[in-house]
Amino acid sequence: MCGDWDTRRKLAVLERMMIIRRFEERLVHLFEAGEFMAHYHLYIGQEATGAAVMEALLPGDKLATTHRNHGHVLARGADPGAALAEILCRETGLNGGYGGTLHLSDPDLGFLATSSIVGGCISLATGAGFALRNGGGDQVSVAFFGDGSLEEGISYESLNLAALWSLPVVYICENNNEGAVGSIGGGFPAAMSSVKDLTKIPDTFGIPVETVDGRDVDAVFGAASRAVAHCRAGNGPAFVQAVTERWEGSKPLWPELPMGDTDMTMIWDDTNYGSRNEDWYRNQDPIFLYARQLLAEGTVSQADISALDAETAGLIEAASQWAIDSPQPPAETALNHVFVPEMEG
Ligand SMILES: Cc1ncc(C[n+]2csc(CCOP(=O)(O)OP(=O)(O)O)c2C)c(N)n1
Ligand SMILES: [Mg+2]
Numbered sequence: 249m250c251g252d253w254d255t256r257r258k259l260a261v262l263e264r265m266m267i268i269r270r271f272e273e274r275l276v277h278l279f280e281a282g283e284f285m286a287h288y289h290l291y292i293g294q295e296a297t298g299a300a301v302m303e304a305l306l307p308g309d310k311l312a313t314t315h316r317n318h319g320h321v322l323a324r325g326a327d328p329g330a331a332l333a334e335i336l337c338r339e340t341g342l343n344g345g346y347g348g349t350l351h352l353s354d355p356d357l358g359f360l361a362t363s364s365i366v367g368g369c370i371s372l373a374t375g376a377g378f379a380l381r382n383g384g385g386d387q388v389s390v391a392f393f394g395d396g397s398l399e400e401g402i403s404y405e406s407l408n409l410a411a412l413w414s415l416p417v418v419y420i421c422e423n424n425n426e427g428a429v430g431s432i433g434g435g436f437p438a439a440m441s442s443v444k445d446l447t448k449i450p451d452t453f454g455i456p457v458e459t460v461d462g463r464d465v466d467a468v469f470g471a472a473s474r475a476v477a478h479c480r481a482g483n484g485p486a487f488v489q490a491v492t493e494r495w496e497g498s499k500p501l502w503p504e505l506p507m508g509d510t511d512m513t514m515i516w517d518d519t520n521y522g523s524r525n526e527d528w529y530r531n532q533d534p535i536f537l538y539a540r541q542l543l544a545e546g547t548v549s550q551a552d553i554s555a556l557d558a559e560t561a562g563l564i565e566a567a568s569q570w571a572i573d574s575p576q577p578p579a580e581t582a583l584n585h586v587f588v589p590e591m592e593g
Contacts, residue, residue, distance in 0.1 A: 255547050261303065261465060262542065263556055265295040265535050266512075268319045270564040271328050273509045275318070275335065276497075283572060284336045288349040289436075290503045291319025293463075293495030294422055296534035298323035300468035301390065301420055301488075304476045310358045310376040310389040312369035316422070317352055317362040320392050326354040329567035338574035345577045346585055360389075367400030369393050370419065374406040377415035377485070388416040388479040395423040396439040398446055407485070411453040414484035418475045419455070421446060421487065422462060427494040435499045450487035462490030463534040465541075493532055496525075512557040515539045516550055 272290040279288065291298065298319040305311075305324075313320045321331055326342060334341030335349045342354050353359040360372050373391030380387045397403050398421070410417045423446060429435025443449060450457045456478060460467040468490055475486035497504045507525050514520065514529055515536050521529045529536060542548045548556075577584075 304472035315364035332571035340574040377417035416479035462492040
């Protein structure tokens with residue numbers, strides 16, 4: 249969807265961001281309850297980027313994403329129940345239970361693949377751009393990746409080819425490195441690049457680049473729309489850097505909910521912030537920022553937000569129960585989709 253933003257659309261975007269938040273929070277609880285075993289990554293703090301970029305795309309566009317993929321798949325409109333079932337490796341999951349969290353994908357929505365191979369999605373989206381360009385249509389392919397991807401050699405080769413061949417690829421770099429602890433500090437791996445200003449990389453290849461506040465729905469939508477229009481017009485690739493500060497719960501190696509489940513009444517009631525979380529609630533949380541914007545312009549009331557919150561919480565509760573109750577794939581199908589070379593002798 250592109251074009252104008254009416255009240256319905258603004259509410260739909262807020263709802264999408266709330267679904268992602270409640271989905272991710274529920275996942276932490278499901279992990280703690282032993283419902284699945286896998287290293288997993290949360291999109292909390294980056295919801296505005298995924299939700300806004302999807303608004304700049306059309307149904308025929310293609311996407312590839314990373315290990316921080318849940319938010320992208322949900323923002324594009326995937327069913328939360330089928331997504332949760334996939335993470336719990338259930339037969340009813342989006343990928344039949346074979347993908348889990350790291351390969352959670354929705355091919356029906358244009359996702360080519362999701363992978364934890366850092367930088368892999370950049371080459372996949374570039375290849376898709378090549379195919380789309382050769383197909384003669386005006387679709388674009390989109391790569392969502394973290395700042396860490398720009399340490400990988402494949403990223404440079406991909407950007408070079410996309411620029412040389414004028415491929416319709418939108419590169420969305422979600423730079424969440426600010427405040428990251430990194431493996432050296434005992435936390436989740438973070439970027440270690442000698443390039444301090446990442447926009448210099450696409451710029452070197454002659455790819456137009458914009459940096460935006462990744463917590464700001466309107467800013468991300470504006471930059472993504474310009475990038476998409478550039479690609480659709482046959483002008484080659486474009487690059488957007490969406491900057492967010494690292495959310496506290498994604499700093500350690502394993503995700504945490506340091507502030508518990510989000511209390512949406514804190515959007516307008518600041519009496520319970522506590523000093524440690526004050527900056528997050530006032531300046532960082534993308535849902536709070538967007539909801540406050542909609543409140544200020546009179547698009548929604550506090551009652552509307554509370555109703556949306558209750559509806560979203562109910563949706564995720566039902567999705568979670570449905571996923572838990574879903575069967576696992578039969579044991580005899582364990583090797584389906586596995587490439588096993590024929591062994592001699
Ligand atoms: C090719 C490759 N090298 C190393 C890793 C280990 N690793 C997992 S996540 C990560 C950091 C990723 O940083 P970034 O791309 O910025 O994503 P973020 O987690 O910050 O969103 C690394 C190095 C990997 N998965 N793949
Ligand atoms: Mg990062």
